[in-house]
Amino acid sequence: MGSVSAADVRGRVRALLDGWEPGVTEPGEFLRARFDAGLAWVHFPVGLGGLDAPRSLQAVVSAELDAAGAPDNDPRRIGIGLGMAAPTILAYGTDEQKARFLRPLWTGEEVWCQLFSEPGAGSDLAGLRTRAVRDGDEWVVDGQKVWTSSAHTARWAILIARTDPDVPKHRGITYFVCDMTDPGVDVRPLRQITGEAEFNEVFLTGVRIPDAHRLGAVGDGWRVAQATLMNERVAIGGGASVPRESGMIGPVAATWRDRPELRTPELHDRLLRLWVDSEVARLTAERVRQQMAAGTPGPEGSGLKLSLARLNQQLSGLEVELLGEQGLRYGDWTMVRPQSVDFYGRDAGYRYLRAKGNSIEGGTSEVLRNIVAERVLGLPAEPRNDKDAAWKDLPR
């Protein structure tokens, strides 16, 4: 435990490649074998796809497997499972739950989605009203969830629901794993301002969840959910340095270079300002990355999302304006259901509209500013009247 070396990892990768030759082995079989060899996520425990090794050794595994042309688990398709469900199951799940869920989650055989937000519970997630009522060894769930990506392809969901309305809102919530094939689950596409439907609304009517699919204690769901949301935000900042003009500055700069007839002095100054802002955001992310690599993480990472949301919106807005007459046209308003967000495969108008979500999803910029002000700068919270009263007594 904890003494796994890069050489050990390389040896295991070689053994995996010898036993299950990529290109010959069916990809699913290869991924299951990789999981069983402890090479899925090396920092996970032995027996659950890992080796109890430092997270940094994952890069060794990736490099070796990429070089061998091994199949991967298409992480973009299963991001919610990998980034949110898995760490929560690892932290709060029973041995049975870990053994049942983690392997097919990682291989991608079972897609996961997240049933957290509700029409009446966005920034104030703890105010959620989806109810779960105990019925013997089961819970019966009724309510409505929203902004659920992958709900139409998901086998499982992580779900938070109110199990006790008589206590303050943060204390009456319980965390469950919900079977998306239950007949009481109704998934409907939620068309958004881009014309497409990345997300869904999920209506839950008499959905039955075995108590064995509860994650954590009854009433402890808010704390469990914090682990999930923390992992959502940790995802930024771990990777490699990013080259200059990555992100939304790229297409705008390319248009400026390719289309001299569009240039005006006023747009030039705005473009240079945003070029500088993009470069500084890149340097700031690099500084956060260096802090993490040095083992001295600071609070700076909590600002990255705020910067990127603002930049994406300003850059895509400038891009549409720069395009002039072409900016009056839009690729396609047809309602489609994409598997993942692709900012760069579509036109400037799409980027402009989709980037509006960047300051709302995963914590609004307003809530993030509160978090910075209170947790980083140490300023006091606004006085509140909803923390100690029973949830059922709150005005609504």
Added chain:
Amino acid sequence: MSTALPSPAIPDLLYSDVEDDLRAAVRAVLADRCGPADVLGRIETAEPYDPALWRVLALELGLAGLLVPEKLGGQGASAREAAVVLEELGGAVAPVPFLGSAVLATTALLGCDTADPATAALLGRLAAGEAVAALAVPLPSAPGDGFPAAVRADAGGRLTGTVTSVPDALTAEVLVVPALGPQGPGLYEVAAAEAAVERPVSFDLTRPLADLRLDGAAGRLLAGGDAAAAALERALLTGAGLLASEQLGLAQWCLDETVRYLGQRRQFGRVVGSFQALKHRLADLWLDVVSARAAARNAAGVLAALPSDPAEAVLAVAVAQSYVSPVAVRAAEEAVQLHGGIGMTWEHPLHLYLKRAKADEIALGSPGRHRRALAGPVRLPAAG
């Protein structure tokens, strides 16, 4: 058919243990000798600079010779360490000639022939804190401006001309003067006593300016031709890049002081720092300062690596100046506004920071000047 812009490896943007120690030493001296009351008291006197403070910084901490190689009597440190010093000096609006003497004039001299005994001796005197030098250019001068024509030199090394708004010249014994001579550009060493020094009323009370009039002043040629132009350019580039760290230190002080004040000031029966409208402004300012730190550290790191990638240095300095200058101004302006009435008073030190921030915005190239300088290197040409 455009290829990607060059994207060289980003330098270390963190602080080394040595840099942390240097910061702690400078901070301790400033806490002891350069508190807000000290600086506020000094601006009421006829001597705006604090020679006793400068002696301690220059001699005991060796800051005067920080950038001077050890074989010439200095510390042999790099732009990274100088940047840390400037963060601290900016955070205290310290009235000492570090930027003018130890950065601008020293960098210009280091670009001259340091094998020349007289030049080496001058650098040795500066490093030992025995003399203060000023680079005789107007404070708004920016890298890329071209060689100035304000002063003319004759064949005998006699200099004539007027240079306005020179920083740190009031306290200097030696002037490093760019002048156009019969052979083209030259850098000259001139004794400050040779110049008529006038003292205009400066907007920035803690870095007062001087107007210099030379009328046949005796100069010693330090470098001529392309070497003189290159030495001046290197000094202005280094000065502009390191100024970003002074601006960072200033902005951080304004943020910290405003957070501290709003955390204790009560109105409407509440700590005013609990109002969301104010918290959001401070969160935005915090984010700006965090970003400014990355930009300033990058400029210092790239400058420290010179002469390895001069094109990247030009770019990194322009990015740092165009980003950090407005952050410092905004931090000072927000500090004044969020302090309310007390921030408008002469007795509160905030006005010293606002005046320095606004002067620094013009110093060594305005943000707009530095943005325009980027257009070529990043291949985003102007319209038309």
